[in-house]
Amino acid sequence: MSSPNFRDLSAGSKSLVLIEFVCFASALLLSIYLNDYLHFVAFDIQSIATNVLFIHAIVFALVVQLASLAMGLYNSKLRENLRGVFRRLLVSVAVSFFIVSLINPLYGTGSIAIELLAMASLISVLLASVVRYFTLQIDFFGFNKRNVLVLGAGERASIIEKRMRRDVDRQGFFMHGFVVMNGDAENGIVNENIIKLDSSLVNYALEQQIDEIVVANDERRENLPVDELFACKIRGIEVTEILDFIERETGQVAVNLIYPSWVIYSNGFASANHLRNTLDWVFNATMGFFLFLLTWPVMLVTALLIKLEDGIKAPVFYCQERVGLDGEAFSIMKFRSMRLDAEKNGAQMASENDNRITRIGKALRKYRIDELPQIYNVMRGDMGFVGPRPERPEFVQQLIKNIPYYNERHNVKPGLTGWAQLKYPYGATEADSLEKLKYDLYYIKHRSFMLDLLILIRTVEIVLFGKGR
Incomplete structure (x- = not known):
């Protein structure tokens, strides 16, 4: 996809x-x-x-x-x-x-x-x-779901079970089962249908009316039934690599499964919108100008509320260093939503129900109003409207060391909103950063005008229904 x-x-x-x-x-x-x-x-x-x-x-x-x-x-x-x-x-x-x-x-x-x-x-x-x-x-539209068979029942295959365990995660397919393969790690699949094939994979797939086979076995060298997969393919059964399957069904790239050849040979990781690339700053600055014209009354009221809560001398904005395109640092502007002493013990990530957030700050974050001053960063060219959210240098240095491919998110401009922000809440741990990276890499791989438009439209939903955190 x-x-x-x-x-x-x-x-x-x-x-x-x-x-x-x-x-x-x-x-x-x-x-x-x-x-x-x-x-x-x-x-x-x-x-x-x-x-x-x-x-x-x-x-x-x-x-x-x-x-x-x-x-x-x-x-x-x-x-x-x-x-x-x-x-x-x-x-x-x-x-x-x-x-x-x-x-x-x-x-x-x-x-x-x-x-x-x-x-x-x-x-x-x-x-x-x-x-x-x-x-x-009624499951009125489930009549045409794909019938999926997973080749493998070990550690790699178990990611499907963990990531797509609910019915809402399987709206596009039925999971027929997981076939045990030589070299699979033990105790991989726990709650799914485990299949031990004694007959031909082709015959079994045809008998069970399998629509798609997902290749997810742990050890592929000399254990992958290439001839049978080829026979399945020419008989109209789709054969999909686990990385592509997870990407298609979840909207994220499984970072822990990536291997270099998949990145090299896969489609994506380059924008097809050459006009936008050429006119990137003009496009974003123009949108930023019109957004400012629409939102300046909201920003004025916000500034007054912050002053009323924390006193006339309290700062309305705060500036913070973030990492942008190609790893270059820039200063980001936001409405202050935390107490003045929020980082007296050093830099730390924001988390859900963070006790450092002020009463006004909770409303600002819920409706994403605290992000509005970043229109200035967009007009300066530091950011775009859509892209991975920029992180602080203190966190980035550590995350690059501990999370593979983390630095790849700096290959595009950071944004006011992004795919990860729609799909995942605020993260306060390294594990959360890994989950957000999976969505960021998906965005970078599929970056296009239509995906940007979809993200912007979905962001409107978050703002209107107060789903920000």
Whole structure:
């Protein structure tokens, strides 16, 4: 998987996107034709050509789906009950109604009455709620999951069991089992189906209707059934390396499994967006300027609140040295969210429920407001909007020594937000830094304009719902 795109989604996710697209488009057409029959609003359907009506419906559906994406409704691992989904759906449709209302006058004589757009929004909520109800109550989209067989039951294979142990982690596949191979470490797989093959791998895979074989045995030299894997491949069974499988299903690179030849021969680790690379500073500085115009009132109020809590002489901002592109140090600006004596005992990583955080600071971190002054760093060119979060030099030196490939995260500019920030909370330990590195390497490998856009949209969800920590 090179970047998140439609063809890489599971059949269930594709089905949900397409079904809801039809629901949203139908909602607009239904509101227009119902009005023509019941005359709720003074609107002549004959004044608009049929093809223009379909354009209205398509644009309406696309805008609602984009807003739904921003609300996290197409996140395959969204952990919300029906009430939570309904709340997000209401917000996304309300935002869509506002956007479509702004677009509507651009159609000129082909514009639609605002009341009909409101009716279409209401119908959209009702139709999407019904679809989501069946999605949550019934495994309605699980009919086309891949049936996966793992070749190996040792230490490497056990990473799949540990990282993808819940149903929410396996929405795209069924785990058929793990085949014991020569050279596998003992006590690898604990709770999964362990298979000891006495017959041909090809015959077994065909009999059990296996769709994909994941190669994950510990010792491959002279223990890998190359001929049988080749036979499986030409019979339409996908053969995947464990690193690629974990990367595809979890959105992270398994650092502890990486070997140099995989990096050398794999796709990625280079941006395909040459225009953005060329105009990097112009793009980020322009976005930073417009973001400043939108947020300066929030920053002004924040500064006043910090002064009210800690006194008129208390500093509002703090500057801290961080490591940026190519390992170069720069000074980062943030709103102060910790006590003045927060580091009297030396530098330490922020952690969840950190008692050094002030009352105002908790709100600033929850809604990511403390990061807003970094717009200045973006406009200076020290940072971009999207990228790995910059760490302090004191921590970086130690992490480079202890964690393989850690220094690779400095091959791109650090960012205000990033893939690791969406996927993993604040980390206070070296183990947390390793987990975040897995996501950072995934971002570096798949870096593209579309992935950046996805991260920015998902960050909007975090800010609106106060999920920052």
